Amino acid sequence: MQEAWDVTSSEDRDGVRLTWHNWPSSRIEATRIVAPCAALYTPLKRIPHAPPPLTYDPIRCSGQSCQALLNPFCQIDFRSKLWSCPFCLSRNHFPPHYAENITETNLPAELIPQYTTVEYELQSVGQCTVPAFVFVVDVCLHDDELDELKDSLTQALNLLPSESMVGLVTYGTNVHVHELGFGECPKSFVFRGNKEYEARKVQELLGINTFANQQPGSPPVNGAFGRFLCRVEDCNFTFESILEELSGDPWPVPSDQRVARSTGAAISVAAGMMEGAMARNGGRVMLFTGGPCTNGPGSIVGRAKTEDMRSHTDLQKNQAPMFKGACEYYERVARRCSGAQHVVDIFACSLDQVGMLEMKVLSEKTGGLMVLGDSFGQSVFKESLRRVFRRHPEGEVDGGSMMMGFAATMDVMTSREFKVQGCIGPCASLGKAGPNVSETTIGQGGTNSWSIGGVDPSTTLAVYFDITNPGQNPLPQHKRRFIQFLTKYQHSSGKIRLRSTTLCGPWHSDPNDIGPIKCSFDQEAAAVVLARLAVHRSESEEVSDILRWIDRSLIRLCHRFADYQDDQPNTFRLSPEFSIYPQFIFHLRRSQFLQLFNSSPDESTYYRSVLLRESTTNSLVMLQPSLLSYGFNSPPQPVLLDSQSVRQDTILLLDTFFHVVVFHGETIAAWREAKYQEQQEHEAFRQLLAAPQADSQSIMDSRFPVPRYIVCDQHKSESRFLMAKLNPSVTHNSTDSGGGQAIFTDDVSLRVFMEHLMKLAVQS
Incomplete structure (x- = not known):
C-alpha cells in the first residue's frame, strides 16, 4: 500500500509519475530490470496545496556546472547560515536577507518539506508583452464551411483577454496580411503564394523594424503594433468586419484541378511577421485549414485531381514525390518558430487528408495543439477551439488568467550517479551539454535543456534516465538520488515564471534481492513510457520490428519479475504491481498507434502526436x-x-x-x-x-x-x-460464443497472447 500511495501522492503533489520508485544502483542491474527508468512530468499541472507564486528570485547553487535551486532536500546549517546542494554537494552561503531571518522554525517556502514544487515570479527579468494570437485562415473552403469557421473565429475573439494582441492572415492562391489598425476600409498586404519568403523579406515588405538585441521585457518598438497586431479591445469591430466580408478564393479553378491552396507560404509569412514583432515574446500562430497545400512551398500534392494523396503504401515504397521536400520545408519553419519561442497550432477539418503528416513538426517542435475533424461545423472543432482559451476559475491562484503558458523551456538536474538520455514529447532540444547528459540518446537527446514552447495543464513530457554508476562501486545504504525539473515560462499576464520540482528517491544495492524494486513498479507509467518510445521509433523503423522489440521486452520483464517454476507455464504468477501490464501491451500492439490498417497517414500522425503530449491518465485511456x-x-x-x-x-x-x-x-x-x-x-x-x-x-x-x-x-x-x-475472445472460428458477439478477425485474443507469454517467460 505504501508504494501505491507514493505513486498517487507524487502525481498530485508534483505532477510526476516514475516507472520505478526504487532504482537499481548500478548500470548492469539497470539493464536487467528491462523497463527504462523514466519520469512522466506535467510542468503546469494544477497542484491543489502548493503555495502561491513566490514574488522573489530563487537561490541557486554556486557550483559551476550545477545551478540547482534551493529545495527541501538541502542540508541546512542554521548556525553558520550555510546550505549544502544535494546534487553536487557544494556548500553555499545564504544571501543576507535569508540569513537574517532563517531558523529551524522560520523557513522560507522552498525549504518546507511538503513544498517539493514551488513557483517563482521572477523579479530580475522584466515583464514581456502580453501574448499575440495570429489567425491564419484558409479561404479555399466551401461557402458553408467558411461561414462556420468565421462564426467560430468571431467567438474565439470574444474569449481572448481584451489586452491580448491579435492578427489575421488569410490565404488561397495568394497570402493576405490584414492591417487591423486601419479601420476606414479593408486593407491588406498581398504575398505570392507560390514563393518562399525569408523572415527578413516579410518584415521589409510589411515595414516592420526588427531589433535583434531586443530583450524580453523591453517595450517593443516596430511597425507591426497598431497595424498588423492590435489589442483585441482596439480592433474588435475591424476584425469582425473583415471576417464578415471574407469570401472564398476569387481565382478560377478548372474542374479537373484542385484549388490553389498556399498553406506553406501562409505559415511562413505569419511566422516571419511574428519574428519581427514578437521575438522571444509569447505568441501563437493558429492555422485553420480545410485541405492540402497544392501551391508553392510545402505542397503536399499536385493540383491535378488525377494525382492521388499519398497513402501508407506510397510512403513505404518511396512513391510520394513531394513528401520529402514538404517535410524539409516545414522543418525549417518549425525551427524558426521554436527559435523565436512561438507556438504553431493546427486545426484541420476535411473529409480528405490535409498534410498533417508533413506539418506535424510545426506543432510538435513548438508545443502547439493539433485538432483533426471532418467539418468546421462539428463540435469536435467548435468546442475544441473554445477550450483552447479556457481560464482558471475565479477565486483560485491565477483566477481569470488563461490556462496556457508561452515560450516555455525545461531543464533537468540530476545527482551524479545517473544522467539524462533524452525527452519524448512536444519539445525541441536546446543542445545544452553538461556533465549529466548521457552519451546514449532517446528521443530529443544529447542535452539536459529543451524548448517546450506552448504549455498547458495537460502537457506531459517523458524524460529518460541512464544509470551510469559502475557495478563495482556499490552505493551506501543511506544514499539517495535527486532530480530537479526547472520549467521557465511566460504567464498569460506577460510575467516570467519559474517552476521548480525536486524529487528524492532511494537506491537499491542488493542484486540478490529484487523485492524492493519489484514492489516499486508503476505499471501504468511504464506502459505510457513504452508506448511513447514505440511511437517515436515508428518514425524511422518498420512497425513489424517495433512489435518484435515490444514482445521481447515484455517476455524479459516477466522472466525477471514473475513467480514461476522453470519450464512450467501453469506455475506462472504476476504480482499486483505487474498484473495488468501485459494487458496494456496487448492493447498497444493492436492500437491505431502501431497498426496502420484502415487509417490514413494524417489520422495516424494525429493519434500519435496526441499520445506524445497527453497526461498519464489520458494516455492509458488511449491505450486501453x-x-x-x-x-x-x-x-x-x-x-x-x-x-x-x-x-x-x-x-x-x-x-x-x-x-x-x-x-x-x-x-x-x-x-x-x-x-x-x-x-x-x-x-x-x-x-x-x-x-x-x-x-x-x-x-x-x-x-x-x-x-x-x-x-x-x-x-x-x-x-x-x-x-x-x-479483445476478440469470440471470433468467427470459435465453437462457443459464450454469450458475446463474434468478431470477424484473425487477431489472437488476450488469452492466447497470455498463454504464449507464459510459455516463453518461464523457459529456463
Whole structure:
C-alpha cells in the first residue's frame, strides 16, 4: 500500500509519475530490470496545496556546472547560515536577507518539506508583452464551411483577454496580411503564394523594424503594433468586419484541378511577421485549414485531381514525390518558430487528408495543439477551439488568467550517479551539454535543456534516465538520488515564471534481492513510457520490428519479475504491481498507434502526436479504452474490454479518448425503435437510455480535443468503432460464443497472447 500511495501522492503533489520508485544502483542491474527508468512530468499541472507564486528570485547553487535551486532536500546549517546542494554537494552561503531571518522554525517556502514544487515570479527579468494570437485562415473552403469557421473565429475573439494582441492572415492562391489598425476600409498586404519568403523579406515588405538585441521585457518598438497586431479591445469591430466580408478564393479553378491552396507560404509569412514583432515574446500562430497545400512551398500534392494523396503504401515504397521536400520545408519553419519561442497550432477539418503528416513538426517542435475533424461545423472543432482559451476559475491562484503558458523551456538536474538520455514529447532540444547528459540518446537527446514552447495543464513530457554508476562501486545504504525539473515560462499576464520540482528517491544495492524494486513498479507509467518510445521509433523503423522489440521486452520483464517454476507455464504468477501490464501491451500492439490498417497517414500522425503530449491518465485511456455496461439488473459498471461484454439487452459506453461510443444491444435498439421509452409504464427503459448519454456528456465536457460522439446499434455499420477495440475472445472460428458477439478477425485474443507469454517467460 505504501508504494501505491507514493505513486498517487507524487502525481498530485508534483505532477510526476516514475516507472520505478526504487532504482537499481548500478548500470548492469539497470539493464536487467528491462523497463527504462523514466519520469512522466506535467510542468503546469494544477497542484491543489502548493503555495502561491513566490514574488522573489530563487537561490541557486554556486557550483559551476550545477545551478540547482534551493529545495527541501538541502542540508541546512542554521548556525553558520550555510546550505549544502544535494546534487553536487557544494556548500553555499545564504544571501543576507535569508540569513537574517532563517531558523529551524522560520523557513522560507522552498525549504518546507511538503513544498517539493514551488513557483517563482521572477523579479530580475522584466515583464514581456502580453501574448499575440495570429489567425491564419484558409479561404479555399466551401461557402458553408467558411461561414462556420468565421462564426467560430468571431467567438474565439470574444474569449481572448481584451489586452491580448491579435492578427489575421488569410490565404488561397495568394497570402493576405490584414492591417487591423486601419479601420476606414479593408486593407491588406498581398504575398505570392507560390514563393518562399525569408523572415527578413516579410518584415521589409510589411515595414516592420526588427531589433535583434531586443530583450524580453523591453517595450517593443516596430511597425507591426497598431497595424498588423492590435489589442483585441482596439480592433474588435475591424476584425469582425473583415471576417464578415471574407469570401472564398476569387481565382478560377478548372474542374479537373484542385484549388490553389498556399498553406506553406501562409505559415511562413505569419511566422516571419511574428519574428519581427514578437521575438522571444509569447505568441501563437493558429492555422485553420480545410485541405492540402497544392501551391508553392510545402505542397503536399499536385493540383491535378488525377494525382492521388499519398497513402501508407506510397510512403513505404518511396512513391510520394513531394513528401520529402514538404517535410524539409516545414522543418525549417518549425525551427524558426521554436527559435523565436512561438507556438504553431493546427486545426484541420476535411473529409480528405490535409498534410498533417508533413506539418506535424510545426506543432510538435513548438508545443502547439493539433485538432483533426471532418467539418468546421462539428463540435469536435467548435468546442475544441473554445477550450483552447479556457481560464482558471475565479477565486483560485491565477483566477481569470488563461490556462496556457508561452515560450516555455525545461531543464533537468540530476545527482551524479545517473544522467539524462533524452525527452519524448512536444519539445525541441536546446543542445545544452553538461556533465549529466548521457552519451546514449532517446528521443530529443544529447542535452539536459529543451524548448517546450506552448504549455498547458495537460502537457506531459517523458524524460529518460541512464544509470551510469559502475557495478563495482556499490552505493551506501543511506544514499539517495535527486532530480530537479526547472520549467521557465511566460504567464498569460506577460510575467516570467519559474517552476521548480525536486524529487528524492532511494537506491537499491542488493542484486540478490529484487523485492524492493519489484514492489516499486508503476505499471501504468511504464506502459505510457513504452508506448511513447514505440511511437517515436515508428518514425524511422518498420512497425513489424517495433512489435518484435515490444514482445521481447515484455517476455524479459516477466522472466525477471514473475513467480514461476522453470519450464512450467501453469506455475506462472504476476504480482499486483505487474498484473495488468501485459494487458496494456496487448492493447498497444493492436492500437491505431502501431497498426496502420484502415487509417490514413494524417489520422495516424494525429493519434500519435496526441499520445506524445497527453497526461498519464489520458494516455492509458488511449491505450486501453474504458468500457461501461448499462442494464436493467444492476447499476452501471465497468466491464472487460472483451467481445463477451456485448449483450443484446445492455448498452455499452466506450471511451477511447478520441471517440465516445454509445452502443445499443440488438434488443435495446429494437425497443427504442418501437418507442417504448415514450410510454409511461416503461419509465425504467427511458432512464436506461438516458444514463449513458449523460455520462458520455460528462466525459466530453472535460476533454481536449473534444472527442467524436457516436451512437450506434449492434450489427450496424458504426458499431465497428466499438468492435475494433474489443479483445476478440469470440471470433468467427470459435465453437462457443459464450454469450458475446463474434468478431470477424484473425487477431489472437488476450488469452492466447497470455498463454504464449507464459510459455516463453518461464523457459529456463
